[in-house]
Amino acid sequence: MSFTDTPAGFKSGFVSFVGRPNTGKSTLTNALVGEKIAIMADQPETTRHPIRGVINRDDAQVIVVDTPGIHRPRTLLGERLNDVVKDTFADVDVIGFTVPADEKLGPGDRYIYEQIKETKPNTPIVGIVTKLDKAGKDTVGERLIELHELLGPDSEVVPVSATAQIQTDTLLDILVGELPEGPRFYPEGHTTDEDLETRIAELIREEALHGLREELPHSVAVQIDEMHPDPDNPDRLMIYAVLYLERPGQKRIIEGPDGRRLSGIVHRARRQIIELTGRNVYLDVRVKILKNWQQDPKALGRLGF
Template identity: 45%
Template sequence: MVVNAEHKSGFVSVIGRPNVGKSTLINSLVGQKVVIMSDKPQTTRNKIMCVLTLDDAQILFIDTPGIHKPKHKLGEYMLKAAENTLREVEVIFFVVDATEEFGGGEKYILELLASVKTPVILVVNKIDKIEKTKLLPIIEKYSALYNFAGVVPISAIEHTNLDNLVLEVKKYLEPGPQYYPEDMVTDQPERLVITELIREKVLHSTRDEVPHSIAVDIEEILTRPNDTVYVRAVIYVERESQKGIVIGAKGQLLKDIGRLARIDIENLLGSKIFLDLWVKVKKDWRNKEGSLRGFGYD
């Protein structure tokens, strides 16, 4: 393959504590909703690659699960998935929340980065939520603890300073080819993205005791003669009481979840969707190797 010396490409791992805005940042950078978002911690469970194609570069962002102390086998998988990316990329984004105090989570991530030679850019997110005078002390705090390749304050949700963040990344990319077509924004199969979109709606719609117990499995996707795509999906929970919460009174909550998910899936596929949702119990699935593999966490 002949590579244009002016064209750059490379991988960027996006890491940070849960709920600092990593997924929102990546969606904003690629200009499309690819990875799911929620105000619930530990929303992202898999490594998901998203593609930003520019005239002079193609940047491949890897969204990782929030780094946290694991409480079950699923948590261990998520932590390993995040840590494994640190030596596989050209650049690392360490995303921090400007509204949160420096704590044990940030300290642990800096300890992980101490053994990494990859350039690390500190991305201070949610600057729209703090007074301007508070930004410099935050940057000084982190910069005193680690020799960052760059520091970029941003607001992912308001798209503030994202152009400068992309320019900062380009400094550390080598000349390379365009790996993926211009219209491709993720390497994930449609089935997995649909699964995640459904799970996002459950996260938004249920109470605190349910979200982390949720898994979604797509049992069937087929195109009917009228060009409507039929999708049958099962939402798994760990307890009978959680099943009742997800279904809701007279099935109303499940209907709302299906309606909201269908809108996003139709935007993704560009087709009319018939979404057939079911809820089943799979006890303690987060601690069972077989269940984790079955849901794609391997």
């Protein structure tokens, strides 16, 4: 779909943020869009599917695609997430290469750069040093030099802090400058093409991830089993979700003593869903075991991977 009410010189296109896991891609996406469309957590590999956010300006429409972090996979899920990222940035106009200010560039960053150049050799790459607020000036300077050396001397590199809204407007100007002229792909006011069930499932997963460590976060998946208005109260949304884990021991951790941890997850997720939908919400979350789902092709298919 295109929308023709665009002035001469109007620019539009797709920008994909690509980088290692946990480099701040989702936080940056939310900051640029001006609305929470991607969940955020401290654990790597939180994002599991491409999320499109729409930024509308008088002179441009930018569709930002937040992708899972590229990494050397340890599971079948990891392999499929890497494939998703490569498929995604094969179709974009500009790539935003993200590295965090508080971590040195390493083999993982160089591996990602090689993947990009192999798949999209002629696509403009903008270097983005994220988490500017977590590092001192000297450290940020080191990252900028490292990223320049990796991307080449003619590359645009910009340091940003999404949480503190530092230089996000500058970054957006640079991204728009790299886009081709074109029409609006989405109506003004449109912020994402994520469907409501997916956004709700992700909000539940985000709350479930809080405070988890080591391997357990990767074992968490959420699906909406049923969602409909309450027959007795049409203003209330009834949501029944399933939180999948891989082993019984994980279920005990998620539920917590006397089910208190799970109750907290439901309470916090419900609050976010009410804010998202603008409606009263009844939320029921059941925990089920789907043994070793990250390595099981049938289970991955069932969960949408």
